[in-house]
Amino acid sequence: MESVLNALHYAGIIFLVIMVFNLMILVHEWGHFLAARWRGLKVDKFQIWFGAPIWKKTYNGVQYGLGWIPAGGFVALPQMAPMEAIEGGSGEREQLPPISPLDKIIVAFAGPLFSFMLACLFAIVVFNVGKPEQEGMVTTTIGWVAPDSNAAKGGLKPGDKILEIDGRPVKTFGGLVDSVRWNVVSSENNPIPFLVERPGEPKPLLIPVTAEIVEKEKGSFFSFLFKRKQLREVGIAGKQTPMVAGTQENSPAAEAGIQATDLITSVDGKELLSLYQLGDYIEKNPSKPLELGILRDKGKPTEKQLTVNVTPRQPDIRPDDDKGRQLIGVIWDQNGLRQISHPRPWTQIRDALKTMGATISAIVSRKSEINMGHLSGPIGIGRAYYTLLDDPYGLQRVLWFSVVLNVNLAVMNLLPFPVLDGGHITMALFEWIRRRPINIRILEVVQMACVFLLLGFMVFVSMKDAGDMVGSGGKGDKREPKQEYRFLPANQRQTAAPAPGQ
Incomplete structure (x- = not known):
């Protein structure tokens, strides 16, 4: 029964992803359709997705259909530039009266306009229902510095509040363009100057930190085709109070009474800025009884501060390659504490526009390490929606992401590239300046060349998206299933058979 419910759950998420994705395409193409009707243009087809239709129906002289290539959509307007390669036309062109350049501009601009309007609608909804934000993403205070990382070597410390990177102010740790992560990966300097405010220091410190690409696997033909180039990092994480998702049965944490949603605020009187910090502390102090400060039921009438004593120990059953790690048996909530914000609609639109502008600038810059391979196509977008929906705050996260995506769709389509709406404009x-139409043969050649470029780009980014789904390595993981850490009841610990290799 449980497997059936899980299957229904995932099927429901996939259905919602398809619906949301198609809604954006439908609204964009609907803009072209309505504008064409308004300006008196002939409409041959209205189709969601490209390629030959797997379903079609003609109504009032317009063929409505669903294509077999799950990417984009179109309205076939024979009086506009010819696009038979995408629209599936026969190449036989009906003799129709020409239309004015103004009509072409209005019809082409209507698609991005409707995408932008949909983004505004989503932004209004987000403003009312709220947007969940992780504690570790909205801060600019460093919670953890990886040992031996470039950040540690440069002098960054937990508790430092980052004010600027590359001379640009930062507002959050993760997220859009004003974030720590974005400014690290998009910086054209190396080392990167960090301006930080440190407790106890009379004025901000300027600390140069070298960023580097940490390759997670050796280069291979599979990597070349399917893996994206790693982006630079310095080895820091934002401040995030460790939050408990659950405890392992019979573990020290369970025996001490630690519960799900508990916030571990301190260890032995020292404030915890990251769950990694607690792990480092346990590793450096093996078998030492710990005094944990716990905040329970935060934000509720039953909220209270507790002190719990817990002693880490080795799990009774552990993997072959375990090196004697001592644990307390907590399962961590990686998202941590989340709060609901209500960003104003214009703020959401502005941030999405800034993100799009910064991304395009980074791609075209010779010094930037961000390239076309870091963009996503329909597979990547669908996967992002799937991940967002499979979350307790899924609907709110999807609404916010739809604001960003629809703004991106509007801006991308306005780029002056033939085939795109901006190319038509x-x-x-x-044509308006020349006072005569562009030669139809030249136009056909240009359009066809750009169609193949566009399709080639879609294949390129889809391969990268597929590589993200497969994971590292092209041959699959043929290792034995990884053994888990387990704690046994007290009366079984002495008689328990050790795990293989212990």
């Missing part, structure tokens, strides 16, 4: 302006 550019050609119409050129």
Whole structure:
């Protein structure tokens, strides 16, 4: 029964992903459709997804259909630039009266306009229902510095509040363009200057930190085709109070009474800024009884501060390659404490526009390490929606992501590239200035060349998206299933058979 419920759960998420994705395409193409009707253009087809239709129906002279290539959509307008390669036309062109450049501009601009309007609608909904934000993402205070990392070597410390990176102010640790992560990966300097405010220091400190790419696997033909180039990092994480998702049965944490949603605020009187910090502390103080400060039921009438004593120990059953680690048996909530914010609609739109502008600038810059391979296509977008929906705050996260994605869709389509709406507008302006249409044969060659470029790009990013789903390595993981850490009841610990290899 449980497996059936899980299957229904995942099937429901996939269905919602398809619906949300198609809604954005539908609204964009609906803008073209309504504008074409308004300006008196002939409409041959209205189709979601590209390629030959797997379903179609003609109504009032318009063929409505669903294509077999799950990417994008189109409205076939024979009086606009020819696009038979995408729209599945026969190449036989009906003799129709020409339309003015203004009509072409209005019809082409209507798609991005409707995408932008949909983004605004989503932004209004987000403003009302709220957006969940992780504690570790909205702060600019460092919670953890990886040992031997470039950040540690440069002099960054937990508790430092980052004010600027590369001379640009930062507002959050993760997220859009004003974040610590974005400014590290997009910086064209190395080392990168960090301006930080440190407790006890009379004025901010300027600390240069070298960023580097940490390769997670050796290069291979599979990696070349499917893996994205790693982005630079310095080895820091934002401040995040460790939050308990649960405890392992019979573990020291369970025996001490630690519960799900407990916040571990301190260890032996020292404030905890990260769950990694607690792990480091246990590793450096093996078998030492710990005094943990716990905040229970935060934000509820029953909220209270507790002190719990717990002694780490080795799990009774552990993997072959275990090196004697001592644990307390806590299962951590990686998202940590989350709060609901209500960003104003214009703020959401502005941030999405800034993100799009910064991304394009980084891609075209010679000094930037961000390239076309870091973009995503339909597979990556669908996977992102799936991940967002499979979350307790799934609906709210999807609404916010839809604001960003629809703004991106509007901006990308306005780029002056033939096939895109911006290309149609550019050609119409050129026609307006010349006072005569562009030669149809030249137009066909340009359009076809750009169609193949666009399809090639879609294949390229889809391969990267597929590589993200498969994971590292192209041959699969043929290792034996990893053994888990387990704690046994007190009356079984002395007689328990050791795990293989112990």
